[in-house]
Amino acid sequence: MSLDLQIPETKIRRLAYESDLKYSQITEADIKTAFFKKVAKSKFRGDLNKVEFVIENKFIRTSIGAQLKKMGHYADSSFNSEITRIHIESFIDLLACYYPEKAIERIVKEGKSAISHEKNTPITFKLILRKFLEGLAAESGKKVVDLGAAYFTGGAENITPLLSKLKSYLSV
Amino acid sequence: MKVTDKEQFAIEFIEQYATRGFGSMTKNDFEVLVFNCYVSMVI
Numbered sequence: 001m002s003l004d005l006q007i008p009e010t011k012i013r014r015l016a017y018e019s020d021l022k023y024s025q026i027t028e029a030d031i032k033t034a035f036f037k038k039v040a041k042s043k044f045r046g047d048l049n050k051v052e053f054v055i056e057n058k059f060i061r062t063s064i065g066a067q068l069k070k071m072g073h074y075a076d077s078s079f080n081s082e083i084t085r086i087h088i089e090s091f092i093d094l095l096a097c098y099y100p101e102k103a104i105e106r107i108v109k110e111g112k113s114a115i116s117h118e119k120n121t122p123i124t125f126k127l128i129l130r131k132f133l134e135g136l137a138a139e140s141g142k143k144v145v146d147l148g149a150a151y152f153t154g155g156a157e158n159i160t161p162l163l164s165k166l167k168s169y170l171s172v
Numbered sequence: 173m174k175v176t177d178k179e180q181f182a183i184e185f186i187e188q189y190a191t192r193g194f195g196s197m198t199k200n201d202f203e204v205l206v207f208n209c210y211v212s213m214v215i
Binding site: 004005015016018019022023 | 174188200203204205207208210211
């Protein structure tokens, strides 16, 4: 588009953001959908304990950043403004916020049978995801894991791919 | 990328300008409006 309009990319990005702010009717549901699309292409960086994804649209990026801030977390975009890195704790909270209640219930229900835990500790969605991601971090070492393609292809509604991999992973 | 339906582009632009910008737009606001119409027509 920059070449078509013969203006710099930075100006295109600024115009697109202002256009989204003023004229678009992006809803919370659209942001959730966009988030899961990005998560499906995310990478897990074992060396940093962070999940990394590319969000080109500034409006979506800012909205997700605002949601993180609301939950007391922050995103790191210092390397490149379009690359967002978030700590696994923040990522888990974000998933807990964006996943529909039914999906969370299903993950907890099916995760309970697979996870080994102390009797007094209640099994929660966050605990299951934390165990899973911490295990993944330990296994991957300092490598980069294609987290989205391997575990989060189903988006918010279809969690079957995540569940089957989660169960097989937790039961090892 | 080119705007193929120029008539629709003009209709949309005038509609937006008349309802949201007439008399109160800066050059930047005007550019944003044109950009918004352009993007909605070509994507």
